[in-house]
Amino acid sequence: MLAPLLLTAAALISCSVPTDRNLTREQLQDQIVEKVTQQSGAPPDSVSCPGDLTATVGASLDCTLADGGQQRRVSVTVGGAEGDRIELHIQQRIAEKTVTEQIADQVNRQIGRAPEWVSCPGDLSADSGATLRCELRDSGQTYGVTVTTVHRGGVTFDIRVDQQPQ
Structure with missing residues (x-):
């Protein structure tokens, strides 16, 4: 069995934010930093969103969070909008590239080769x-990886x- 890998990441987070019916890119980035910091105890290195988010239920935007030299996708979805406040659902995903690299690193540490x-x-x-x-190939054999x-x-x-x- 391979050892567990520790990542500082947040799962699904909800928050309610005052708005003028839209959240600017800067407001979104600030909310992500605040929520990730609350959950992990440390702020990420950076957060980048491609634009503003309309305060319409179901509207979503994918942002990028960088931390410790790794990037993760952060999906922000409007869960509700009432008056001048909107409820945001913020969910992080560990990038496929990060997962494959960590699998290769763990196997290398365990058996002495990648x-x-x-x-x-x-x-x-x-x-x-x-x-x-996932799958990995070693010595000509393909193995499943969960x-x-x-x-x-x-x-x-x-x-x-x-x-x-x-």
């Missing part, structure tokens, strides 16, 4: 219990390589 390749079908949700099924998000203070994920090749 696998030939690692492939995952997409990003891993930071929600506790979320799973992602990556599961768990919460141990911050967000971590466990990497488990199947015992038998596919």
